[in-house]
Amino acid sequence: MEKIISIKDLNYTYPEAKRSAIKNLSLDIYKNEWLSIVGKNGSGKSTLTKLIDGLIEADSGTIEVAGQIINEENIWEARTKIGIIFQNPDHQFVGATVEDDVAFGLENQGMPREEMVKAVDEALILVKMADFKERDPQSLSGGQKQRVAIAGVLATKPQIVIMDESTSMLDPDGRKTVLNLVQQLRSQQDLTIISITHDIEETELSQRIVVLNDGQIVSDGKPEEIYDLGADLQKFGLEEPFTSELVSTLRDTIKLPDGYLNEEELKEQLWKLHSNM
């Protein structure tokens, strides 16, 4: 697998803070991977994305993006490879219409108008918001707003998309739509997705989960491996997955296989037990 981001021995302490926000952190992220970074408030996950996007500068260590170690000179170039979707869609809108808004990032890049109109249309089609292009962004629902924000990011043709808690303010339907859309775009557009969340249930579409605690990686594995930590996840401020909590209440009286079971697997197990009665 080809690495797209390679982080080595990264350290960062906020000015005047007593504790470091990121401690000796090393992490490789692969092309076309969906990586979830989970951890409680203050675990360092947002700091890590700010470092990757060059919004703050590390005290020591290196970050390589698409083969280039980022520094003050090339940070702008590195940033064109990365798109970020933030938590609050309301803080991201600048345009009076949906299409103006999507065009904003392209105008900043100095794209000629004709090309821009095409790029905006394409991006809005990808997120299924083409019918809304003349609407005022403020009149949209939360999920629709985040889809427009994603279009704005896609229009700039990034290789890496960072979702910084970008579904935490959406209602359950809006959240599902956005996550499924991201999954689809990842394969269509060969994107690498880094999603940051404290909600373990939002990580089920990702291929790998990294758990951060106090600025360090405390666990790194496939979703089923991380979910299998069960109640131990609470130590890191995370919620125990639903099936794992249910299985632990059942284990006393009902024989179930070891390890993490997702909803489908647990249903199958219970069904078997029920049929054998």
Added chain:
Amino acid sequence: MEITFEHVTHSYNPNSPTANLGLDDVSFKIQDKKFTAIVGQTGSGKSTLVRHINALLKPTSGTITVGDRVITPETNNKNLKPLRKQVGMVFQFPESQLFEDTVEKDIMFGPMNFGASADDARESAHKMIKLVGLDESLLEQSPFDLSGGQMRRVAIAGVLASDPETIILDEPTAGLDPVGRQEIMDLFKSLQQDGKTIILITHNMDDVANYAEEMAVIHRGKLIAQGIPQEVFNNQELLKEDLLTLPKSAAFAKELTEKGFSFEKLPITINELGTEIEQQLNGD
């Protein structure tokens, strides 16, 4: 204090072509000293509804009774302070309303605004900061130096400091991590056990199942169901029309019915679900 809505309609921009009904003929009671959850999709009218309880919005028609106070379309903005002291409101992302230069002053603002002396307000600030699970030493800091979760707690402390009888919470845990969310929810439950009326707007059906005693479902400005969560989550009509999301346990139980299990009523918490499954598998 009991809160009663009688035929309350609220129209946004009533005399313009874009008029739309935020609330449409809503009648119901919120019981005194209970924990009531109000649920509904984004834009359904939940926030519009609760803003009538402390007269931030006035009805276009109908009346709201809060204790012995009656709010009608004619209610003017004079003399609302006693009502607003009784009904505290924690808005979504309340940390965006912090503004003083120390945490202490921010928490003191509410009580002083309602006429408390500086000494009493300060005493209240010291009590409340501990109640919301923060260290007293934070009182001297600027609220803007705190983490998001801490700011949220300071904002909640500010509302509690005026000692309201009824506390309205508009998605108070949005954006908090799971541990922070549970701590805040437990705090509201304990406030209720100490005699407060809690009204919670939320999208989290597990919080409804675990904490609320009563729930109301709003859809397109109308009240479409009310009752204890166990009953409302078993309302077949709502489920068929997809007007209500189920708590995880109920959703899982529903799927188990396709695998040979049968539930007289869908269990809504993990403990209830676990007990039901055990009984059905162990045959007692």
